Amino acid sequence: MSKRKRFGEILVEAGALDQETLEKALIQQKTTGKRLGQVLEESGIIAERDIAVVVARQFGFKTVSNISKHPFPDETLAVVTSETALKKLIFPLKVEEKTLSLAMVNPLDIPTLDDISFRTGLRIMPYVTTPSEIIDAVNRHYLKSDLPAAKEWWTVLVVDDQELVRSAVAAALKKEGYVVLQATNGADGLKAAMQHSPHLIISDTVMPRMDGLEMFRALQSQIATRAIPVIALSSRAAAEEEARLLEMGYFDFVAKPINPVRLVARAKRALRAIYGHSDPRGGGQ
Incomplete structure (x- = not known):
């Protein structure tokens, strides 16, 4: 029986990337601890469809689309x-x-x-x-949410001091059609929440000036903002950290490094759970 080829080898043979790019990605994989596919996707080297095709070929599965x-x-x-x-x-x-x-x-x-x-x-x-x-x-x-126009109803505030994380999250949300506001720390995030009343807030927990936890407590103390669902982002991926944040009242928890596709799914779930499928523009907050 022939030896099963490695993920990267199949990518090179398929023409999805060259050997030099693969070697650089492997070095990054070792330093970050991420999966090779995740490193390549986040770097924009190959798309998620390429990864699916390679995984299927590597292990003898069929693919499905649409x-x-x-x-x-x-x-x-x-x-x-x-x-x-x-x-x-x-x-x-x-x-x-x-x-x-x-x-x-x-x-x-x-x-x-x-x-x-x-x-x-x-x-x-x-x-x-x-x-x-x-x-x-x-x-x-x-979820019966096949309503493309509904995406334009929602405003999401992204709060994170790391520009790369903030930009990646914002880009993924904008791709879905959401209106995205951004803030670099908890103080600015609180100010934006008070001014714009977003439908959802996605916030890091550790930031300068005012961290995410302080911002969340401030949001909860105000009648105008306490009903806004907040998804916590944290580099502390332990179950204890997730449980602590959920007990505080956060709607959801997403561990870093962020997978934009998964985060968008969580955002949709939060909006749907809180507001249903109704246009919130007529209902007020």
């Missing part, structure tokens, strides 16, 4: 919840002859595969796709 455009019966969607689909980045495609065809970003997520198989009694057939494909499909088929 998921959101196809109809799915309720009994198929019921195999997993919308929350699980977003958290695990999976989407049920078809149940046939005791086999579940499952779209996945990571087809080697054995614990998730085993859990679904044990719970349903179905054999799982993974198909590789991208995070964007999963999120679009969940939004349309589970």
Whole structure:
């Protein structure tokens, strides 16, 4: 049996990048501890679709695309919840002859595969796709949010002292059509929240002048801002930190380094949970 080729080797053979670029990415991978695919995607070297194709080729899986455009019966969607689909980045495609065809970003997520198989009694057939494909499909088929114009309703305030993080988050949100405000510290973030009443705030917890925790407490103390959901960003990825922030009243927690696709999904979830699908412009805050 031939030796399985490495992820980077397949990328080079596929013409997605050259050997010199791969070697530089491998060095960055060692220093950051990130997955090679994540390093390449964040650097803009290859797109998420390229990664999906390479993963599928590397491990012998098929790919799937344009998921959101196809109809799915309720009994198929019921195999997993919308929350699980977003958290695990999976989407049920078809149940046939005791086999579940499952779209996945990571087809080697054995614990998730085993859990679904044990719970349903179905054999799982993974198909590789991208995070964007999963999120679009969940939004349309589970959450019934296929309303492109609705994106223009929302204003999101991004507060982070790191320009690269702030810019990446803002770019991902703007790509979805949201109006994005930015602030570099908690003091400016609090001022912007008071002036503009954003529908959602995404904020780092550690910043100069006024940190994210102080800003959050100040927001909670004001009648005009206490109802605004806040998603915390933190480089402290421990479960204890997440639990602490959620107990404080944060709507959600996202660990750094930030995956823009996943963060946008969390933002959509927060807006939907707080405001539903109604245009908030007529309801006031």
